[in-house]
Amino acid sequence: MGTIDSKMKAYFDVLLDSVNDAVTGVDRDGTVLYWNNVAERIYGIQKDQIVGKKIGEFFQKGSVMLFQVMESGCPVHQVYHNPRPDKHVFINAVPIYDKDGELIGAIAIEQDITHTVKLSEELYSKPDDRIHAHSDYPLVNRNSSMQQVIQLLTQTSEQPYSFLLTGETGVGKETLAKMTHHAGKRSGPFLSISCDSIPSGLLDSELFGYDGKAFGGNQEERPGKFELAIDGTLYLKNIHVLPLSTQSKLAQTLSEGQFYRIGGTLPLPLRCHIVASSTANLEEMVSKGLFLKELYYAFHSLSVPALRERKEDLPELCHLFLSESAQVIGKSAPRLTSEVMAALTTYHWPGNLPQLRNIMEHLAIVSNGAQITLDTLPPAIRLVTLADLAEGSLPLPTLSEEMERSKIEDALKRTRGNKASAARLLGISRGSLYYKMKQYGL
Ligand SMILES: Nc1ncnc2c1ncn2[C@@H]1O[C@H](COP(=O)(O)OP(=O)(O)OP(=O)(O)O)[C@@H](O)[C@H]1O
Structure with missing residues (x-):
């Protein structure tokens, strides 16, 4: 048995260090069991510093998604987190149960999107003139x-x-x-x-x-x-x-x-x-x-390639379309916040560039300040932040998916679609409500 375990561990270690995302595993007390090399890179903490220690010694409890999923018993998908001022990640986290249904820990997988968000920020300080290389046909081509x-x-x-x-x-x-x-x-x-x-x-x-x-x-x-x-x-x-x-x-x-x-x-x-x-x-x-x-x-x-396969092009395309749209309506182009850029990065863009252009036009029209914030985005693109989830409990973990869906539908009907009131009625944060609505396609 011991040999199988050590063999499995060897396979598992190679697997963890071969993926492009950060993987963290903890037991139910928050002791770190797994910490792969991408996690080392994102957080600047070496495996031998953190494995075997309580994760709370390194991060504030509220900012650790693993605690939240263990408390709620609910997995979370694509939650945005800004763990450090210069880091932007999307987190998927799942609680883990043994065969008797006992909670034994949780695993988090984090995708680092810092590069795309930073690209967008850099464009404000030093605009890229490469896209004008083909004069009449501004072609964004970072991919x-x-x-x-x-x-x-x-x-x-x-x-x-x-x-x-x-x-x-x-x-x-x-x-x-x-x-x-x-x-x-x-x-x-x-x-x-x-x-x-x-x-x-x-x-x-x-x-x-x-x-x-x-x-x-x-x-x-x-x-x-x-x-x-x-x-x-x-x-x-x-x-x-x-x-x-x-x-x-x-x-x-x-x-x-x-x-x-x-x-x-x-x-x-x-x-x-x-x-x-x-x-x-x-x-x-x-x-x-x-x-x-x-x-x-x-x-x-x-x-x-489809837009979702060339996310590096997104910041420049957003800037291009936003400034073109703003110019048409005689406004100056608003700035996209990091959270908005993160949301645009994680969206799958089924309609590719025309859909992006359309959304930038919408943002240019509705923005009444210098900055575009998350709540200005269409609901399908909005993201849920870790802070949103921390604000309210995760929705009703003991309910089945159908019951949860129908409770949300009911609340939305009763509040005539007003999401802030529906969230209050359900006793959850607005972010959690958006997250669940997206999950259930509401
Ligand atoms: N690399 C790019 N940089 C900036 N804008 C672009 C780029 N490629 C396309 N666009 C813009 O995106 C929009 C859609 O492009 P285009 O019509 O060329 O797509 P398409 O693949 O030919 O679409 P369809 O399959 O529907 O014919 C146009 O408004 C175009 O100006």
Whole structure:
């Protein structure tokens, strides 16, 4: 048994020191059992200084989430804490019970977001002019994957390569296409066509043009987008919705460098740069026969990361969008507090950059001071701080989730949605209420 324990401990120690988050484990008296190397780095306390000692000797009891979860018996998720003036973390903490249901301790996992919050603060003292490098297209690019995409597109911008930019909606695919057009110093126009906004029956003539003579000479001839974008760039948005027959014509155009108007017999040279985009998983569509592999492989594919995968870009994007919005309404841009920046960092941004722009616009409009504080944020983005949780007890630990949810719904109904009154009615802090509402999707 002893050997198994020591083997398990060896595995466990390696695991703890391999993760990117700080991990702290205590027994029910608050004696530190685990303290990994990220925790050493965040708090500047070595393992051999703290393991075996009471955690209260190093931190004030109120600021230790582990005590709070042991007292309430409730786990907490993504609670913001500012343990030192220069440290910003998100904490997940869970109480631990033995097989008989006895509380034996708790574990906390802390994600350090100091870097992102500091970046935002630095931008107030020394504004970053790198984002203006592409003049007309201010491109924030602190994230290394984003930098690689931009570098490749810029380096090849004068070459006739066709690119396919994939990524969620609103990650900046069209902006990158415009940046490439601009960097390539093309003399023709940048034309954009949304493949999903044109009826499929009209797509071919829209793209390839129409040769009226071929139909008895009664119809007008009409150039398509390939001709109209001559010496410029044609951006094909959402290419995955093209019918297979159009995909086949497009694949042929790209491989042969020439195309025919619909009904035409004269080959016309392809004289525009093609950048396509897609929000779909094209490899999967190819494997299901829904997208032609000839077309897929005719492009150089680049994946543009979602905003949640490039949090380093957030502070600059917030500053950019906030100052643009403030300028439009003739205000000076308000400052984001560290807590607000932390909240924006932990949010998952399903709508990517347009959603961020929208929220910055909202903040610019509603702010009536020099600072944006947590309560100005839309509820879905707001965070719960450790101080909020300390203020009131955690909500009703003995209730089941359904009962808790319905009690909260009831309180909100009775107070007509007034959260401060609902929190008072439930006997919990406003922060705890927001936290629970978010948890239950209320
Ligand atoms: N790197 C960036 N820096 C600053 N602003 C950006 C950046 N990338 C995109 N934007 C802005 O974000 C918004 C969305 O960008 P864009 O339209 O290029 O996304 P998209 O991926 O093409 O969206 P969709 O898939 O819906 O077509 C635009 O307002 C654009 O100006």
